[in-house]
Structure formats: structure tokens, C-alpha cells
Amino acid sequence: MLIIVNMTPASLSGETRQDSEPNIAVDPGNPATIVATAFTPDPLGGSNAPVYVSSDGGLSWQLRTIVPSGGPTTADISLSFASSGGTLYAGILNRPNFHFLVLRAPDPVGSTSPMTILVDRANEDQPWVSAATVPGGAGGGDDRVYIGHNDFNASPRTASVELSTDARTAGQPAGFGTHGVERRGTAGQDGPPTRTAVHPDGTVYACFQRWVTNEGSGPGFSDHTMDVVITRDDNWGLGGNPFSALVGDDGQAGVRLATGRFIRFTASTGPLGQERIGADLAIAVDPTNSSRVFVAWADRVGGKAGTDWTIHVQRSADRGATWSGDLLTLTNGKNPALAINSEGTVGMLFQLLEPDGTGGTRWVTHLHLTRTDWALAPTDRVLHTAPSGIPSRIFLPYLGDYVRLLSVGTNFYGVFCGSNQPDQGNFPNGVTYQRNANFGTGQLLANDNITPVTVSIDPFFFFRQEPDPLPWAPSLL
Amino acid sequence: MPDSTLKDLLASAALAFTGTVTATGSSSVAGFPADDRTAVVTVREVLKAPDVLTLPAGATVTVQLSPELPVLAAGESASFFTDALAYGDSVAVRELARLPAGVPPGPAQPEGDSGTRREASAALRELAQEEIIAHAREADAVVRGYVVALEAAPQAQEPREYDPHWWVATLAVDVVEKGDIPLGDARDPVPVRVLYANSIDHRWRDALKPKAGQSGLWLLHRTDGPMAGIAPFQVLHAMDLQPSLQLDLIRGQGG
Numbered sequence: 179m180l181i182i183v184n185m186t187p188a189s190l191s192g193e194t195r196q197d198s199e200p201n202i203a204v205d206p207g208n209p210a211t212i213v214a215t216a217f218t219p220d221p222l223g224g225s226n227a228p229v230y231v232s233s234d235g236g237l238s239w240q241l242r243t244i245v246p247s248g249g250p251t252t253a254d255i256s257l258s259f260a261s262s263g264g265t266l267y268a269g270i271l272n273r274p275n276f277h278f279l280v281l282r283a284p285d286p287v288g289s290t291s292p293m294t295i296l297v298d299r300a301n302e303d304q305p306w307v308s309a310a311t312v313p314g315g316a317g318g319g320d321d322r323v324y325i326g327h328n329d330f331n332a333s334p335r336t337a338s339v340e341l342s343t344d345a346r347t348a349g350q351p352a353g354f355g356t357h358g359v360e361r362r363g364t365a366g367q368d369g370p371p372t373r374t375a376v377h378p379d380g381t382v383y384a385c386f387q388r389w390v391t392n393e394g395s396g397p398g399f400s401d402h403t404m405d406v407v408i409t410r411d412d413n414w415g416l417g418g419n420p421f422s423a424l425v426g427d428d429g430q431a432g433v434r435l436a437t438g439r440f441i442r443f444t445a446s447t448g449p450l451g452q453e454r455i456g457a458d459l460a461i462a463v464d465p466t467n468s469s470r471v472f473v474a475w476a477d478r479v480g481g482k483a484g485t486d487w488t489i490h491v492q493r494s495a496d497r498g499a500t501w502s503g504d505l506l507t508l509t510n511g512k513n514p515a516l517a518i519n520s521e522g523t524v525g526m527l528f529q530l531l532e533p534d535g536t537g538g539t540r541w542v543t544h545l546h547l548t549r550t551d552w553a554l555a556p557t558d559r560v561l562h563t564a565p566s567g568i569p570s571r572i573f574l575p576y577l578g579d580y581v582r583l584l585s586v587g588t589n590f591y592g593v594f595c596g597s598n599q600p601d602q603g604n605f606p607n608g609v610t611y612q613r614n615a616n617f618g619t620g621q622l623l624a625n626d627n628i629t630p631v632t633v634s635i636d637p638f639f640f641f642r643q644e645p646d647p648l649p650w651a652p653s654l655l
Numbered sequence: 656m657p658d659s660t661l662k663d664l665l666a667s668a669a670l671a672f673t674g675t676v677t678a679t680g681s682s683s684v685a686g687f688p689a690d691d692r693t694a695v696v697t698v699r700e701v702l703k704a705p706d707v708l709t710l711p712a713g714a715t716v717t718v719q720l721s722p723e724l725p726v727l728a729a730g731e732s733a734s735f736f737t738d739a740l741a742y743g744d745s746v747a748v749r750e751l752a753r754l755p756a757g758v759p760p761g762p763a764q765p766e767g768d769s770g771t772r773r774e775a776s777a778a779l780r781e782l783a784q785e786e787i788i789a790h791a792r793e794a795d796a797v798v799r800g801y802v803v804a805l806e807a808a809p810q811a812q813e814p815r816e817y818d819p820h821w822w823v824a825t826l827a828v829d830v831v832e833k834g835d836i837p838l839g840d841a842r843d844p845v846p847v848r849v850l851y852a853n854s855i856d857h858r859w860r861d862a863l864k865p866k867a868g869q870s871g872l873w874l875l876h877r878t879d880g881p882m883a884g885i886a887p888f889q890v891l892h893a894m895d896l897q898p899s900l901q902l903d904l905i906r907g908q909g910g
Binding site for chain 2: 241446584
């Protein structure tokens with residue numbers, strides 16, 4: 179079963195904003211409760227930014243203005259629930275001054291109260307939140323929260339993890355503190371993404387992109403070589419020097435699973451279907467086996483003269499010490515997101531710029547599911563496909579610098595952004611719209627269900643039940 | 656806010672409307688937590704709303720009534736001044752202030768509901784003008800001119816994601832309303848260099864980006880630090896460019 183839902187509520191049918199760069203959190207203790215985000219403003223322009231909330235497993239969504247951003251939207255925002263207890267954690271860059279805030283809400287769906295601010299710090303980038311609840315033993319019941327972030331206060335070793343080992347109830351800062359995970363020198367900074375993955379046995383991975391050399395720059399972009407580095411902690415990050423359990427061949431903490439990869443970091447140009455490139459990274463750990471971990475990233479295989487943006491996926495079966503080499507490569511793709519379910523099935527969500535057969539290109543959002551780590555062809559579901567030139571970009575990122583995929587039990591949940599053109603051909607596995615739309619005429623409609631509304635970028639939620647109860651007829655559901 | 660004018664109330668609220676309570680203790684937004692201060696209101700007319708949120712007469716809004724105001728019963732009408740709580744099939748809002756329906760405060764005489772709406776429209780126009788005047792007062796220079804050149808500013812370091820990507824617009828200025836700029840005229844306009852953020856990263860998405868030939872009234876802000884050597888002024892706010900017609904407004908109000 180595969181369910182795809184356009185998340186824009188009916189009361190905002192007239193909106194035409196670029197609601198890009200999504201994130202999502204599913205409450206493992208009650209998977210009907212889901213919270214998601216995008217660059218969606220409060221339409222009334224208030225001082226709290228909204229999140230999308232669902233209390234029915236993602237079938238319906240509404241916006242709640244609970245994020246104390248100091249303005250109607252946030253810059254970057256990422257979310258996670260802990261494993262139990264229902265507390266939501268968020269890391270954001272707020273809007274007026276782009277400070278990094280760590281936020282907490284004990285009941286994000288049942289309450290309309292703004293989230294509590296736990297940390298507020300300047301000169302930061304791209305928070306990415308993961309969390310877990312200690313299942314038993316010492317610290318049993320504690321919420322442990324790990325937020326990858328790019329801390330320019332620590333330049334040039336900027337890759338960092340903000341963590342708290344008991345975050346649920348304490349007052350500000352609720353045990354949060356930042357820890358650098360970059361131990362080597364850099365070419366001024368690490369790349370924006372630091373991604374974390376938490377296993378209930380206390381294993382925590384943090385992966386980042388070490389910028390090694392600067393290779394020149396041009397209008398709106400800079401070229402670099404980078405290493406993909408993974409670090410690990412074996413006891414929840416409780417020690418004095420967290421994320422030092424993995425040691426590389428140079429004796430430094432952190433194994434370099436890929437080295438010297440060329441990237442073009444296009445902060446203010448969009449060379450790939452109106453979208454920028456330069457900082458794609460994902461990690462997932464097997465919930466049944468903390469030694470089995472997957473990493474995906476993107477780089478430019480063609481080097482400085484190249485035009486590609488290539489996704490790579492690799493696996494480690496020995497806790498990050500050694501790596502498989504590429505299990506999968508995808509040319510001209512973005513936004514890999516990984517998750518592994520309780521049966522060991524690996525899911526990867528990604529967005530590929532594909533030829534449309536008539537000289538144009540389309541953004542195609544895929545979900546891969548594999549039980550053979552891509553040794554055999556994966557189950558490949560196209561969630562969305564739309565011309566890459568429509569709508570025109572308003573700002574960058576066009577679709578987002580990331581998407582997100584999660585697993586709870588055997589099931590997968592995810593979120594991506596794309597054109598909201600109401601065309602069944604764009605949704606080969608079906609879709610449900612909350613906002614007013616006429617799929618017969620391909621027209622979005624305003625609240626009056628009459629006035630035409632122009633196409634824009636919207637967030638889409640999806641749910642994939644595994645194992646598929648009706649694998650022969652997914653499009654009927 | 657017992658002494659507030661209609662304009663004050665509109666300034667403080669993101670959404671304002673008159674309507675009649677049809678139910679209490681419940682919500683028209685699925686899953687929205689309701690209590691005895693939650694009222695479902697049928698909209699009679701909208702006094703203030705953004706374009707994206709159309710609320711036709713008869714639309715339903717859930718209002719979380721202010722704890723500082725009396726609870727309303729079904730059948731009672733009022734003008735509600737609110738901000739957002741939730742958007743679903745319909746909208747839920749938090750009440751900030753309330754007026755009896757159809758009775759705007761201040762010197763104007765109430766003329767029924769349409770009178771309230773006219774009064775609100777006039778107040779909103781005043782608020783918009785006051786916002787421009789306040790912004791002009793914060794500016795270090797106010798000039799009329801048009802863009803004659805656009806060029807990238809020298810870059811001192813490798814670009815980073817959130818860099819503004821400074822560019823310089825050269826304005827040909829024929830009217831100096833405010834600021835330490837030599838006077839020009841239509842035949843011999845004065846060139847004025849102005850920094851702007853040319854990045855299209857979301858951090859700078861609302862920053863003004865001058866276009867070739869673009870003309871109007873420019874509200875310039877002095878550049879601080881090393882970038883002052885490249886251009887003495889900058890424009891970063893979307894309101895830093897106004898139609899030339901606003902010159903009369905700014906002169907009249909001492910902007």
C-alpha cells in the first residue's frame with residue numbers, strides 16, 4: 179500500500195508560495211501522530227512559523243503556528259520525536275537573525291502552545307535532528323537528542339553535533355551542548371550537512387562532508403574536494419569525547435569512506451533543473467543490527483569539467499570501519515534519504531532529473547526498497563514526476579536541500595516537495611489533494627472552488643506499508 | 656484594549672472580521688483542541704485578511720476567545736481581531752481584541768456593517784502609508800532615480816551558502832529628498848552607488864534586487880564597515896523602492 183497526500187490544507191487553496199525543503203517526524207509510540215515542515219509561512223504573517231500536523235497517520239494535515247521563529251517562517255528546520263513519550267524536538271534557523279534554536283514540544287498535536295526554546299546561538303547552519311528514548315537500564319526512559327549542525331563558531335572544523343542525553347523535561351538548555359565531530363583540518367569549513375543516526379543500543383553515528391581543498395569559484399558557486407567522513411559513539415555520546423569510537427587510517431577519529439570527491443557548491447545558482455547542488459548526504463542504521471549502516475551522498479564524478487551530480491550509496495557491516503564501495507549510483511539526482519525498517523529492508527527516497535523524451539527534463543521522485551542492498555533490482559515506485567521548469571523558481575532551494583525518509587516498525591514514511599500541478603500523470607501511484615483542484619482540467623482552484631490558482635511547489639507526504647499487502651495493485655489504493 | 660481605535664486594533668491583528676457565534680465549546684477544524692472558550696463563528700464580513708486567505712461571507716472560523724474578554728454565547732455577534740492558530744479545512748484563530756459588531760470606535764459614526772468595513776479600509780490605507788513614512792524616516796537618504804548600471808561587487812573570500820553576493824546598482828538621481836547627496840536634475844542626474852544582495856538563497860529572498868532601468872523613489876541606508884568603500888548606501892528591504900508618486904506622501908508627512 180502506498181499513500182501520497184498533498185499536504186496544503188483546504189483553507190489555503192489560494193496559496194502560491196514555494197513551500198520547499200521538507201522534513202518530517204513520526205511519533206514511534208503513536209505513528210498516527212506526524213509532524214512535518216517546509217518553507218511554508220504563516221499566511222497571516224504572525225511571529226510563529228507553522229508546522230504541518232496530522233493525527234490520522236498522514237491522511238489529513240493542517241498547519242499549526244507553534245514554532246517561535248520570530249517571524250512567519252523559519253529558515254532551515256528539522257524535527258524528530260524520541261522513541262516514546264511523544265515529545266517533539268526541532269532544530270531551526272530562525273527568521274529575523276538566522277540563529278540556531280533547539281525547540282521542544284511535549285504535545286505538538288494536542289496543544290496549540292508555542293514550542294519551548296532550549297538553545298539560541300548565532301553563526302550556525304543546517305540543523306538535522308535525530309532522537310531516541312533509552313529503552314531500559316541506566317537512563318531508561320530518557321530522551322536522547324542529536325542535532326547535526328554546521329557550527330561556524332568552531333571554524334574551520336565546523337561539523338558538529340548538539341546533543342542532550344536527557345532532553346525531555348529539564349529547563350533551558352535541557353542538557354544540550356555542542357560537540358565538534360571534525361578532527362582534521364579543512365579548507366575553511368565542512369560542508370553544510372552533518373547527519374546523525376541513532377540505534378536503541380546506544381550506538382550513534384554522525385556523518386559529514388569534510389571540505390579538503392578549494393578549487394576556485396565563480397558567480398554563485400565554489401568548487402571543492404571533499405571527504406565523506408563517518409564517526410561513531412558506542413554509549414549515547416555520554417563520554418567526555420563523544421563520536422571518537424571510529425578511528426581512521428591516519429589515527430584521527432572518523433573513517434573517511436570516500437576521499438577527494440569533487441563538488442560544485444552552488445549556493446546561488448541552480449544548475450540542476452532550477453535546483454542548486456553541492457551538499458547531499460544521508461545516513462541510516464539498521465534498527466535490528468547497529469553494525470549495519472548505510473550512507474548516501476552526491477558528488478560530481480566528471481570533476482571540474484563535468485556536468486553531472488551523482489548519488490552514491492555505500493554500506494558498512496562492521497560499524498563503519500570498512501565500506502562496500504558503491505552499491506548504487508544515480509546520475510543527476512538529489513536529496514537522497516535513507517531508512518531501514520524492522521525487517522532490514524532498506525528504503526531510499528531521492529529526486530532524479532530525467533529526460534522527458536522530447537528534449538526537456540522532469541523532476542522524478544523515487545522510492546527504492548531493497549532487501550538485497552541493491553544486489554538485485556529494487557522495488558522502484560515513482561511517487562511524483564513533473565516538468566522541471568514549472569513552476570519557475572522563486573528562490574533557492576527550489577525543491578529543498580533535503581527530503582526525509584523514516585521507518586517505524588516495518589513501514590516507511592516520507593516527505594518530498596514538487597510541483598502541485600493537478601495531473602494524474604504526475605502521480606503514477608495516485609495522490610490525494612486537500613486543497614481545491616480539478617484533475618480533469620489540471621487546474622488548482624482557490625477557496626471559492628472557482629478562481630484559478632497558479633502552480634507552485636508544495637510538500638507531499640507518503641506512507642508505504644511493508645510488506646505490501648497488495649503488491650500487484652498499488653495504484654488502486 | 657478598551658481605548659484602542661479601530662486602526663490600533665487592525666494594526667495588532669493579522670485577521671479581522673465580523674461574525675456571529677454559532678457554537679461554543681467546539682471547533683470547526685478537525686482535531687483542534689476545544690474548550691469552553693472555543694467558539695465557532697460564521698463570518699459576515701472581513702475587515703482585514705491576506706490575499707491568500709479568502710473568507711467569503713458564510714465561511715466558518717474557529718475562534719479561541721481571549722481569556723480577558725467575556726465568553727460569547729451562540730447568536731452573539733462581534734468584530735474579532737485575531738492572529739493564527741491553525742489552518743485545516745477551515746481556520747482557527749486566537750482572539751486578541753473584540754468590538755461590538757458594527758460599532759467602530761473613534762470619531763466616525765457607525766453606519767452598520769458596511770460602515771465598519773469602510774472604516775477599516777480607510778484605516779488599513781493609513782497604516783500602509785504610515786509604514787512607508789516610518790521606513791523613510793529610518794533611511795539615511797531618499798532619492799528619485801533609475802538604475803543605469805548593475806555590477807558584481809569584488810568578493811573577498813570563497814562564497815558561502817548564505818553570503819549576500821553583493822552587487823552594486825548605480826542610480827541616476829535627479830531628486831534628493833533627504834541625505835547628503837549632491838543635487839542633480841533630469842538633464843544631469845547624479846550617479847549614486849548602492850549595494851544590494853543578489854543571492855537567490857532563501858535567506859535573501861525578500862531582499863530588494865534592482866533591475867536595469869528600474870525607476871522610483873529609493874530609500875537608501877548607509878553602508879557600514881569595509882563594504883562602505885564599494886558603495887556608500889545599500890538597499891536590503893523590499894520597501895526600499897517605492898513608486899515615485901510616494902514622494903508627495905513622504906514630503907507631506909516629513910519622512
